[in-house]
Amino acid sequence: MKATLGFLCGLLCALLLGNVAWAHSSSNSYLTLSMLAEHLTLRADVHLRDLDLVFDLDENRDGQVTWAETQSRSAEIMSWMTQGIVLKASGKSCSLGPTDLKASLHADGTYLSALWTPTCSVDPKERLDEARLSLRYTLIFTQDNLHRALLKVDFSNHQSSALLSPERPEVDVNAADSHPLRVLGRYVIEGVWHIWIGLDHIAFLLSLLVLAPLESAKRTVVHWQAARHLRPVVMDVLAVVTAFTIAHSITLALTITGLLTPSPDWVEPAIALSVVLAAFNNLLGNSSLKRWRLAFIFGLVHGFGFASVLLDVGLPASSLLAALGGFNLGVELGQLAIVGAFLPLAWTFRKTDFYRWVVVAGGSLVVIVVGLFWTLQRIGGL
């Protein structure tokens, strides 16, 4: 039956993978950094099961761990904890001080609860809860790659939470960071950055703009004449950008607020497909669709993509509007920068064959090919 045992394990997975793999929560530690009567306190609750994994606490080998067995290893445990949890204020390590070890009951069992009253040296003019604090946590990661520490910061002027993982074991804690203006600024940068590194969004936008400096005619697009007046060109560009903005703002807000939860499995391929269609539309000549309409329809899809990025970055509960507004503003600024760079060049070269044949026709063909590649890649066809 040796061979069959392997087979049976496999079948278990086939039929009840979910039940097996998801039957128990992953391992978490709970950290709380708070300020009580001008004193900083740090509490770390670690599951006794995880502690047993590290220290092999069952001294009498009866299969159970008692509080006495835990206490008998308290010196080692305290040393381990203070090495794995490092608190800094303005770049200097704080002394955690004596460890008060107790227990606490959580939904999944008994935890060891360590409490410290750290001492940090900060500038005398600076309040401790306004200083730049950082917390580094590295306990258990080498024993359990799925272990996470959930940090809760509870200051009178700042409440937040954070997740510490093997990939990101350190966080900065700064009350000033939660000010709405700071949040707005941070998310504006996120928005701009996302547009600039998002080749699919740039390709979509440029595909919609490339015909703007030409006058539509009942001929193939390479024979369209250059626009004579700047004003209709600018209006056309504004219509496209505005339609795209309104559309993606709608779906971004609906997704962030949880009213819509589209699957990334179709959102990402749909964004790639929108790039293909926008470029293909350029080659249709006079029978092409109004570009602002395309911008609106596919802008709705791009909004789902923006929301996915924003959710990955994380949103502060206390400054949700500032974050959402900031990200949207950043996306707009990023777009305007692209338009600002593209439009003067397009206006300058609009009368040349190079613009019509290479930029418009050739560029659209290249975008179609790349967009098709992205589409296939995102549906798992490549």
Place this chain on the structure above:
Amino acid sequence: MTSLLAMPLAAQERFLPASSAVVLASSVYAKEGRLSRLRQLDQTRRAQPQNLDAVLAYARAVFTLGLNEGDLRWYGSAKAALEPWLNAEQLPAEGYFLRGLIKQGFHDFRGGLADINRAIALDAHQTEFWSWRFALHLLQADISLASEDTAEIARLFGETEADIYRAILLYRTGQPFQAVQMLTRAIRSPQNQDVSSQDWLSFHLGEAHRVAGQTEQTIAIWEDRLKLNGKSHLLRLSLAELLNQKGQYAKAQAIAINQTDIPSLTDALLMQALLASRGAKDGREVVLAQQMEARLQAQALRQEKLIERPKLIYQIDYGKDLAAGLALSIENWQLQREPADAVLFVKAALALGQAQAAFPVVDWAERTRYTDPQLRLLIQQLKAHPSWKGGRP
């Protein structure tokens, strides 16, 4: 600092236990039958963390524990041990195999299959490599590839071995009665009398009976097996689920909790205990629901994309948030197509009057020909629903 949208958990009271108080009912190193083995493997690995053989032996031991106990934390230990080799291009067959198992454990089925295929390319004569490949193909409802695996197993390891795979394929493709006969023969075979084999074969025989509509036989088989080996998480959970389905709430709760303190219960068993408590109206529902809520809240704070079945059950069967349950079901179905997920998906679609949303389940059932009494009834209701149009949504 990254802040999260979800509210943090409330702090728990600290207390000083009595010296004699048991703070961990079951030490991780002191489970039955592995008193010294896991310790030894762990010590060897810690002494030589770059020794791949020592690491693979430890990783295999803890992965198997995760599988048997239904405890994801052991998968985390296996992954941590293999961390230096997670992206390695040159591994022995065992290395690729274990890495593949870890990947699939976290729903990277494509990556997991790729590694298992590499393991097979290096050593095709390991039954367990083939069995996992078969398992993953079945999980993704790729019946044709699973059948090919069965044929290959027959060629490499003989018809007797392959017959058990065939039985599984039969009850997963609408032919449970023949599967019952084949599994009954396998369970009686002198070759299959060790504890693990009896556990797994009892599970599958019970499943084949359940799919055939013979739930009394299923309950009897699983109850008998649990009396002999009460540690099987798989059988305990399957039995608790079935008893809840049949409305035998008091029995379901006794099976789910089974002299274990509630915090030590796995999420899946806690969920079944909660459903049983609600059904039996025994007054424990509030406490159990709080426990479940706290665990799911902690899981949400981890910002992971793993879809957990206890969460689906909480949202759909327990009715906490049907709309979120349906959205999660749609997402989950793209990853894996299991009968239990199918049932939850259809229930959510029906409860919300969005029958058409569950079309992928109907499509899957027609393609694989899988059916069981519960799903058959639900699909009938789905097709009779005014919002059902047939065809893709």
